[in-house]
Every structure is written in structure tokens, then in C-alpha cells.
Amino acid sequence: MKVKKISAPLRDEDVMQLKAGDNVLISGVIYTGRDAAHKKIFDLVQSGEPLPVDFAGQMIYYVGPSPAKPSEIIGSAGPTTSGRMDAYTPMLLELGLKVCIGKGSRSQAVRDALVKHKAVYLASTGGAAALLAKTVKRADLVAYSELGPEAVYRLEVEDFPATVVNDVYGKDLYEEGRKKYEITNLKEVD
Amino acid sequence: MRKVDVADIAVAIAELSMDANYNLGEDVLKSLNEALKAEVSPVGKNILVQLIDNARIARDNQVPICQDTGYAVIFVELGQDVHLVGGDLYEAINQGVRKGYGEGYLRKSIVADPINRINTKDNTPAVIHIDIVPGDKVKLIMAPKGGGSENMSAVKMLTPSDGAKGVIDFIVNAVSDAGSNPCPPIVVGVGIGGTLEKAALLAKKALLRELGQSNKDSFYSAMEKEILEKVNNLGVGPQGFGGRATALAVHIETYPAHIASMPVAVNINCHAARHKERII
Numbered sequence: 001m002k003v004k005k006i007s008a009p010l011r012d013e014d015v016m017q018l019k020a021g022d023n024v025l026i027s028g029v030i031y032t033g034r035d036a037a038h039k040k041i042f043d044l045v046q047s048g049e050p051l052p053v054d055f056a057g058q059m060i061y062y063v064g065p066s067p068a069k070p071s072e073i074i075g076s077a078g079p080t081t082s083g084r085m086d087a088y089t090p091m092l093l094e095l096g097l098k099v100c101i102g103k104g105s106r107s108q109a110v111r112d113a114l115v116k117h118k119a120v121y122l123a124s125t126g127g128a129a130a131l132l133a134k135t136v137k138r139a140d141l142v143a144y145s146e147l148g149p150e151a152v153y154r155l156e157v158e159d160f161p162a163t164v165v166n167d168v169y170g171k172d173l174y175e176e177g178r179k180k181y182e183i184t185n186l187k188e189v190d
Numbered sequence: 191m192r193k194v195d196v197a198d199i200a201v202a203i204a205e206l207s208m209d210a211n212y213n214l215g216e217d218v219l220k221s222l223n224e225a226l227k228a229e230v231s232p233v234g235k236n237i238l239v240q241l242i243d244n245a246r247i248a249r250d251n252q253v254p255i256c257q258d259t260g261y262a263v264i265f266v267e268l269g270q271d272v273h274l275v276g277g278d279l280y281e282a283i284n285q286g287v288r289k290g291y292g293e294g295y296l297r298k299s300i301v302a303d304p305i306n307r308i309n310t311k312d313n314t315p316a317v318i319h320i321d322i323v324p325g326d327k328v329k330l331i332m333a334p335k336g337g338g339s340e341n342m343s344a345v346k347m348l349t350p351s352d353g354a355k356g357v358i359d360f361i362v363n364a365v366s367d368a369g370s371n372p373c374p375p376i377v378v379g380v381g382i383g384g385t386l387e388k389a390a391l392l393a394k395k396a397l398l399r400e401l402g403q404s405n406k407d408s409f410y411s412a413m414e415k416e417i418l419e420k421v422n423n424l425g426v427g428p429q430g431f432g433g434r435a436t437a438l439a440v441h442i443e444t445y446p447a448h449i450a451s452m453p454v455a456v457n458i459n460c461h462a463a464r465h466k467e468r469i470i
């Protein structure tokens with residue numbers, strides 16, 4: 001199986017190489033953010049105030065890790081359900097965000113915005129949290145420490161595995177994968 | 191009367207909280223390995239390999255399998271010849287959860303009020319179910335339950351005329367609607383019969399059964415097999431990316447029903463199907 005390697009910052013050309021169903025390995029910088037951080041960033045944009053991070057060309061990972069043991073860089077860190085971020089995602093894509101990473105399907109509005117702004121949605125494996133944490137080589141707090149596990153961190157990762165769900169061509173792996181392997185009474189596949 | 195100090199129960203609950211979150215059951219691992227052998231989708235295979243690796247890393251490093259270390263759901267089978275001493279049983283169980291989630295670096299995911307949502311910061315209170323049973327032992331089962339899969343659960347008051355087909359369709363539809371959200375491959379717990387709350391509790395208890403064991407009644411074991419085949423034919427597959435392994439198992443538990451009703455509850459668990467028990 002082909003595996004594509006990607007790192008931020010990403011340009012339109014880089015993102016256009018990624019197709020729904022591709023396995024990717026991410027190295028370099030990823031920012032974390034989930035419900036509460038999205039809300040705060042959304043409010044800053046609304047009121048025209050400066051943001052804690054320049055999202056242009058960057059990747060964001062929807063995660064709220066378990067607490068790190070003293071010997072660890074980060075606690076277990078698998079994806080959370082992306083749908084809760086749907087309301088805020090088009091705004092971040094407008095700011096130039098190129099990749100978002102979570103689990104579960106996105107709204108049509110997000111899928112349209114991904115096509116429009118040439119960005120992709122990846123899923124990392126829900127529940128593979130110990131494995132994903134091992135790819136994190138460094139974690140620095142960037143903003144909103146008061147949010148605890150929901151604070152925004154700048155992670156440096158090495159070979160963080162993910163799968164392309166929504167690409168810039170409007171494809172959706174959840175829909176296509178399911179259709180491909182569905183067995184009805186009339187048709188048998190594989 | 192045999193005396194049992196609730197302080198010992200608190201210690202046991204703390205240890206079980208960590209054990210359940212770090213060490214995936216052998217039955218689940220075996221089932222994931224079997225699913226890997228049977229999987230036809232390359233993307234699905236890749237996911238199953240990750241999940242098996244993940245369980246090994248969690249066990250070796252004694253860290254949580256998943257960052258969502260769950261709602262602490264505790265089942266107590268309390269022998270009727272036991273005399274509990276040393277304080278309040280419920281408080282002792284919550285004390286155990288507090289200790290286990292604190293010292294075990296487990297995530298605190300409980301808010302004190304469902305609408306006003308302020309985190310209790312120690313993962314209490316637990317959801318506690320107590321059954322009185324014969325004997326002089328106390329059996330504790332700790333089953334941390336993740337939010338992603340719990341949210342995909344469903345309950346419906348079917349009518350008796352819906353029959354077996356109605357039950358099967360309801361369960362298969364619940365799994366189909368859940369899609370990728372409960373982190374498939376999943377375990378499907380089903381409760382049929384009793385009242386609304388009885389069916390829901392049976393569905394939860396069905397998740398505690400060891401994978402690979404079927405219902406003792408041949409009618410229901412056949413139904414479990416049929417539903418498993420149907421949900422795996424949906425094509426949802428590991429993580430919803432398409433493939434065979436949508437569910438590892440379907441477990442049905444039943445109870446007598448009222449002449450007018452046929453409640454059915456479906457409780458979905460993710461591949462992180464966690465539970466550990468101890469007898470004191």
C-alpha cells in the first residue's frame with residue numbers, strides 16, 4: 001500500500017496530491033485544538049483580534065489527551081469526533097488551514113469548504129491513542145492553558161499515521177469505502 | 191456474616207480503573223487478530239494492525255489504550271451474607287475512582303451537570319449498579335465507557351407484532367446509523383424485554399460478556415450470529431473506512447416482557463472494550 005509523507009507548511013500543490021483513501025505519515029508541526037479552543041479562535045476572528053497561531057499552510061488535530069505521566073511528552077492522544085468542530089472549520093480554512101485531523105464524518109458545508117480552499121480532512125485511528133502519542137516528539141503550550149487538556153499545543157511529530165477522508169476533489173472515504181464493501185443480497189464483493 | 195471493609199473496595203476500584211484502561215482483555219485482542227485475518231480491505235487491515243499495536247504499547251508502558259478513559263461504570267454483586275463495615279459503599283467506590291483516575295493519569299471526563307457542564311475534575315461520580323446475590327463475597331466489575339460509542343446507542347419500545355425481524359432491523363439500523371462514530375470494529379450489546387430501563391441495563395451488561403461466548407439459548411445465539419453477519423455486510427469496516435470488520439461480536443441478553451411491550455436497547459462499545467473484575 002502506498003504511503004505519502006507530508007509536513008507543514010503545505011501549499012495547494014501538496015494538498016492536491018492527496019486522495020481519499022491514501023495513507024499518510026505526517027512529520028513536523030501539528031497544532032492541537034478541540035471544542036473550546038475553536039470557540040475562542042472563532043470569537044477572536046469575529047472581533048478582529050490577533051490569533052495565537054498563524055494557521056496558513058498548517059495542520060490542526062482535534063485531540064484532548066489524557067494527562068502525561070512525569071516521564072512522558074504527552075498522554076494518550078487519539079482523535080475526538082470532528083463533527084463538533086464543523087461550525088468553525090470553514091472559518092479556519094479561510095485563514096489558510098490546509099489539514100484537519102480527527103475522526104468521523106464532516107458536514108456538507110465543511111466538505112464544500114475543503115474543496116473551495118484546497119484543503120483536506122484526515123482521520124487518525126480512533127482509540128489508537130497510545131500508538132499516536134508515541135509519534136509525538138515534543139509538545140509546547142501555545143495558548144489557553146486554562147483549558148487543560150483542551151489547550152492549544154504545538155506538537156512536533158514523526159510519522160504520525162492518518163488516512164485521507166475528504167480530498168480537494170470532493171471525495172469521501174466513509175461513503176466510498178462503505179459502498180465498496182457493502183454486501184447486499186444481490187451483489188457480493190471481494 | 192462475613193465482614194468486608196469498604197476501604198478494601200475503594201482500593202480495588204482504584205486498581206481496576208487503571209487495569210481496565212491500560213490492559214485490553216485477551217479476548218478482545220484475540221478477536222482483533224481474527225478480524226485482521228478475515229479483513230479484505232487494505233485500509234481496514236492497516237487500521238486493525240494499528241489497534242493491535244496500540245494495545246501492546248498501552249500494556250507495555252502502562253498508559254491508557256484510549257485518551258477517553260470513560261465514564262466509570264461499576265457493577266457490584268454483593269453477597270447477602272456480607273456485612274459491609276467502615277463507611278458508605280457508594281462513597282468508597284467514588285473514592286476508588288478518584289484515586290485511580292488521579293494516580294493513574296486517566297482523563298477526567300465527567301461534568302457535574304448535564305446542561306451547565308462544569309468538570310468535576312476527578313471523574314466522579316461513578317455510575318453504580320448493585321445486585322444482591324447469594325453468598326458472602328463481593329464481586330466488583332469496572333467498565334470504563336467512552337463517550338463516542340455510548341452516544342451511538344439506541345433504545346426503542348417495539349410492539350410484540352414487530353417480532354424477531356423488527357428486533358433485528360432495529361439493531362442493524364442502529365449500527366448502520368452509527369457508521370464511523372463509535373470507532374469500529376465495535377461490540378454490540380443488546381437488551382430485549384423487561385421495561386425501558388431493564389432493557390438498557392441488559393444491553394450494558396451484555397457488553398461484559400467475554401468475546402467468543404454466545405447466548406446459552408440456541409434461538410438467541412442464532413440471532414446473534416445472524417445480526418453479526420448483517421452488520422458486517424454493511425461494509426462500514428474498521429474506523430468506517432470500508433471493510434468487513436464492523437463488529438467483533440453481538441451479545442444479546444433477554445428478560446420476560448409485558449404482554450403489550452417489546453423493549454429493545456442497543457449499547458454500542460468501541461474496540462476499546464474495557465472491563466476488569468475482582469472478587470473480594
Ligand code: SF4
Nearest residue numbers: 127256336338373460
Ligand atoms: S469510542 Fe472508544 S476508542 Fe473511540 S475515542 Fe471513544 S473511548 Fe476511544
